[in-house]
Amino acid sequence: MKKEEIIRQYFCSWLKQDINLCKDLFSDNATYSECYGPIYRNKREILTWFRDWNKEGKVLEWPIKKLLIIRNTAIVEWYFKCDYQNKVSEFDGVSLIEFNNQNKIKNVKEFQSKSEHYYPYS
Secondary structure, three states, rough: OHHHHHHHHHHHHHOOOOOOOOOOEEEEEEEEEEEOOEEEEEHHHHHHHHHHHHHEEEEEEOOOOEEEEOOOOOEEEEEEEEEEOOOEEEEEEEEEEEEOOOOEEEEEEEEEEEEOOOOOOO
């Protein structure tokens, strides 16, 4: 599977709440750093987080705005909207995704920005 397909399948797994779509995408020693602090240190922790989060929440939207892949690194710009514990939140974000030589995700670092933007000099 190509890196772009892997990334799109990962996003889709959250939208469909389907762990089977993402369980083979990560290397066993993958790390995942969420934009608000938590870090998952291996594939088992990443999949446990997926299961636990989807019991309490639902991803409503997660479109990819821009995707750039250079060798084993991808930069993905996206918008995220979810309902977690009956609270809807949304933000813009960027993920830096690194792949190993077997095309498995080995590292994800997320960064977020407020989704409501304004122009102070307009």
